[in-house]
Amino acid sequence: xxxxxxxxDGALRAGRIEGDDIVLxxxxxxxxxxxxxxxxxxxxxxxxxVIARAGADxxxxxxxxxxxxxxxxxxxxxxxxxxxxxxxxxxxxxxxGRALIGANDDIVLPPTEASTSIDWECELALVIGRPVRNxxxxxxLAAIAGYCALNDVSxxxxxxxxxxxxxxxxxxxxxxxxxxxxTTEVLGDGRGLNLSTTVNGVVxxxxxxxxxxxxxxxxxxxxxxxMTLDPGDxxxxxxxxxxxxxxxxxxxxxxxxxxxxxxxxxxxxxxHCVGS
Amino acid sequence: xxxxxxxxDGALRAGRIEGDDIVLxxxxxxxxxxxxxxxxxxxxxxxxxVIARAGADxxxxxxxxxxxxxxxxxxxxxxxxxxxxxxxxxxxxxxxGRALIGANDDIVLPPTEASTSIDWECELALVIGRPVRNxxxxxxLAAIAGYCALNDVSxxxxxxxxxxxxxxxxxxxxxxxxxxxxTTEVLGDGRGLNLSTTVNGVVxxxxxxxxxxxxxxxxxxxxxxxMTLDPGDxxxxxxxxxxxxxxxxxxxxxxxxxxxxxxxxxxxxxxHCVGS
Numbered sequence: 227x228x229x230x231x232x233x234x235d236g237a238l239r240a241g242r243i244e245g246d247d248i249v250l251x252x253x254x255x256x257x258x259x260x261x262x263x264x265x266x267x268x269x270x271x272x273x274x275x276v277i278a279r280a281g282a283d284x285x286x287x288x289x290x291x292x293x294x295x296x297x298x299x300x301x302x303x304x305x306x307x308x309x310x311x312x313x314x315x316x317x318x319x320x321x322x323g324r325a326l327i328g329a330n331d332d333i334v335l336p337p338t339e340a341s342t343s344i345d346w347e348c349e350l351a352l353v354i355g356r357p358v359r360n361x362x363x364x365x366x367l368a369a370i371a372g373y374c375a376l377n378d379v380s381x382x383x384x385x386x387x388x389x390x391x392x393x394x395x396x397x398x399x400x401x402x403x404x405x406x407x408x409t410t411e412v413l414g415d416g417r418g419l420n421l422s423t424t425v426n427g428v429v430x431x432x433x434x435x436x437x438x439x440x441x442x443x444x445x446x447x448x449x450x451x452x453m454t455l456d457p458g459d460x461x462x463x464x465x466x467x468x469x470x471x472x473x474x475x476x477x478x479x480x481x482x483x484x485x486x487x488x489x490x491x492x493x494x495x496x497x498h499c500v501g502s
Numbered sequence: 503x504x505x506x507x508x509x510x511d512g513a514l515r516a517g518r519i520e521g522d523d524i525v526l527x528x529x530x531x532x533x534x535x536x537x538x539x540x541x542x543x544x545x546x547x548x549x550x551x552v553i554a555r556a557g558a559d560x561x562x563x564x565x566x567x568x569x570x571x572x573x574x575x576x577x578x579x580x581x582x583x584x585x586x587x588x589x590x591x592x593x594x595x596x597x598x599g600r601a602l603i604g605a606n607d608d609i610v611l612p613p614t615e616a617s618t619s620i621d622w623e624c625e626l627a628l629v630i631g632r633p634v635r636n637x638x639x640x641x642x643l644a645a646i647a648g649y650c651a652l653n654d655v656s657x658x659x660x661x662x663x664x665x666x667x668x669x670x671x672x673x674x675x676x677x678x679x680x681x682x683x684x685t686t687e688v689l690g691d692g693r694g695l696n697l698s699t700t701v702n703g704v705v706x707x708x709x710x711x712x713x714x715x716x717x718x719x720x721x722x723x724x725x726x727x728x729m730t731l732d733p734g735d736x737x738x739x740x741x742x743x744x745x746x747x748x749x750x751x752x753x754x755x756x757x758x759x760x761x762x763x764x765x766x767x768x769x770x771x772x773x774h775c776v777g778s
Contacts, residue, residue, distance in 0.1 A: 292600075317665060319595075319596070324729040387590070388575075389665060392596055452669060452672060453672060454600055
């Protein structure tokens, strides 16, 4: 099953993709659907209004999650290009909900006087479906509702102005997430999926989630030792090699650029950069 | 004015402290009060039920904020004891709402097999009262509703197992915040307030917010460049010297310990540590 959150008639609505259509469901967003344990109902509900998938205005899958938790330093090739060594534990940092945008919304770049070093990061993200604490691998899989793509757009000079990344990771309206939540019956543990970033038609990142140091189940198990994970929480698993800051010469995003992030089996984020 | 969020009759209620009483208000928590621009109404509403302040069951001022943003490395003496150099920019990291507890709730220590290096950190926190982006100093002050105390209880080995602090900063039910939100008419820019930590009656930290490297107004101005700050957001400003990990020998919290954090003009957090 593939779920979306759309902007429809001035409000948010959860929906299920059926071929070229979206069947609108009774929840405002996928977060309320999940909190309501509504996956079974969502799969069979055919009573709702149907809209065309083409041209649907996609919101972030979960527009205001309780948590957005990011994992860094989690692909062997990206670890090498950033000059780091493979970690013993997942490296977590946060984004706040204000950073999130829909799969085709504009990426709002910081003003050029604040930063001109804005970078791309294609990632597989997972969305929590039910509350979980101290999960083993099986409980971790059961707690994951499904997967989506996320572009962890990063303001590199703010990310590195102190030891902690968050100042460069949570600029408002910079982080596309979507296009759909594809459930675990389809994608299992999220391993073995190709993912890529293309900027203005040129491939910049290309890898597979097979190369994740810590996969979705290990991440959920580890994080759930720290705290309960809740329905709608978004956890993004890190990016492979090919980011702009590690290129020679370095490359960054500018107003007018088109960035495409694709995750196999999940779909594409197509976003244009605009100034602010 | 001093506002609280209490647990009353099985639900949450915002209230205003009046001497030995709490006047219950019409909002479930201080977050909804602030989002509703309700400070003026809250100051004059005398129609509500009144309960005794003594024995009131205090919830976190904002139980589930949109954001909890922490500042580290922000007192000259703590910077020295941790062996760091004074920063050019505030160091931000995150907590998630699941970490927060009320002013007299038990601090739930991680299981001893997960960690035995749990530390105290007394802090002045501020609560955002109205949405703000790209604030100058005056707008920053106008955007702050008021101040409270926060004990940024830290799981030191998890904090330092990677470069990013968050894994040691957001353990469930570890972070007392309160007891009241004291508004800016009373406390202004939050500078010049004494603050301390006492463990089992022994003073461990004692300083003044005068020694903050970045004060509340500078922090709000800087953070609001990154994103809009929203009503109910909690921003905590960092801790002075005297933490357990920097002592010789090191000292950490155990089940049964009583920790008192006090901020002048704001009040006291009195919490007991329990195992899990």
